[in-house]
Amino acid sequence: MIKLIGIFLSLLVVFGWVTPVMAESQPPSFTQEQLKEGDEWANQAFVATNKGDFATAEQYWTKIIDQFPTNAGAWSNRGNSRVSQNKLEEALADYNKAIELAPNVTDPYLNRGAALEGLKKWSEAIADYNRVLEIDPNDAMAYNNRGNAKTGLGKWSDAIADYQKSNEIAPNFAFARANYALALYETGKTDKAIREMRNIVRKYPQFADMRAALTAAYWVKGEQGEAESNWVAAYGLDNRYKDINWVTNIRRWPPSMVAGLDKFLKLK
Template sequence: MSRVYLRQLLSLALFCLLSFAGWGLPALAQSSPPDLSPQAVQNISDLRQKAFAASQKGQFTEAETYWSQLIEYLPEEAALWSNRGNVRVSQNKLAEALEDYNQAVALAPEQPDPYLNRGAALEGLGRWQDAIADYTKVLTLNPNDAAAYNNRGNAKAGQGEWDAALADYQTAADLDPKFAFARVNAALAEYQLGHADEAIRQFRSLTRRYPSFADARAALTAALWSQGQSGEAESNWVAVMGLDRRYKDLEWLSTVRRWPPAMVAALEKFLNL
């Protein structure tokens, strides 16, 4: 499974990007201790396939069991600890996930993915400064990691540092122009900073490029309504409700999706009226 796939998968859980340790796949294939029996080697191969398949299907309880069994065979394989942490995050087992990421970091201190994943868990626990430290470490190891910039922006936003968050979001979008969440996060930060016209321009651009991107359409709805453009706002909202009805839940927007306060307030006015 690619890093990109898990980043998309687990962003649904925390809206902060995690990474399945794709770097671990070749290592896993090569790291079976030489004294393992042929049957054990086959078991490892079967478990690996089952673990990734269950993770892809969102069967996180089963996936956790498979990763745990793999760890019993290969306790020195950092990718396994990191991947088990990921499926624990998806079950909101943040403290347990953090323990797994700590072990992955200890085993592979020069690999960026465990830091990226640990940072996301730390965000979920509201430990913004610790999360920022992990994302900064990722950027020390890989200065062009767009996900680390985006996630660091999320953590800075969690501290209310919107100018700094915007800078990180913009860098992430520059590094990966197809990174839609980084672009919408930048537009949300613009709105929080009072740059409504620029935010609307970016939301419109995103909805043209990604017509099914509910986050951008919902934000565009709120921003247009606040500008008195009710017809276009209502048209976009109809599309949002056909894509993802969670956007009616202001608590979810504030605490899970973590929209900026100004954006949540704008949508609240739309929903109330």
């Protein structure tokens, strides 16, 4: 789970990121015109990101990096735009530079960890999340992401503990709750998992992930009516759940949940 760094409301704020680096030498002088131009590029990058046009966003972040090469936030955000295009190795290079410039800021570690997960480098990802938690022990996303990386190693019980900690810190972090429910299902606690899924859907009725999960769980239980009604909602909200490859490799559901949804889709 990538975290965008919304730091370009003012480039003056951005330079606060690099204080430890800039303190070693005289900070460069930028004109008000350059700062304004940088702000405009950043705004355009975020607009492009919101539209899903990650290639354009990458171009704007590159322009900012060319103008402000010690801007750690720009490096990290360009990494995010590259991850969204599956340019993972290039993204890692950007995150490495952001970390070099701002070693005590959590976001580049968090985002590098997500890119490492994309490369299935689970242990390296966990190391980055551990570093985030050293800096900020109450980072709910780091616990959630570390849980995700642990599932890649098949450590489902350890992942459950991380999801629970994430939920404890941020009770409204819906995806951490969803991941917790999926992990429960994978460890055989199916009834408890279904109760958790239903509770999540009750609070967030437009949450496609849990609607699709309930589809799979109810289908396996033989409750076809419940499965069908949840599928209508899930597919209407996000039709990617019809693609079992996406569910397996991008959303990364547990194997038992994938198998349940696959059975449902093949019998539809």
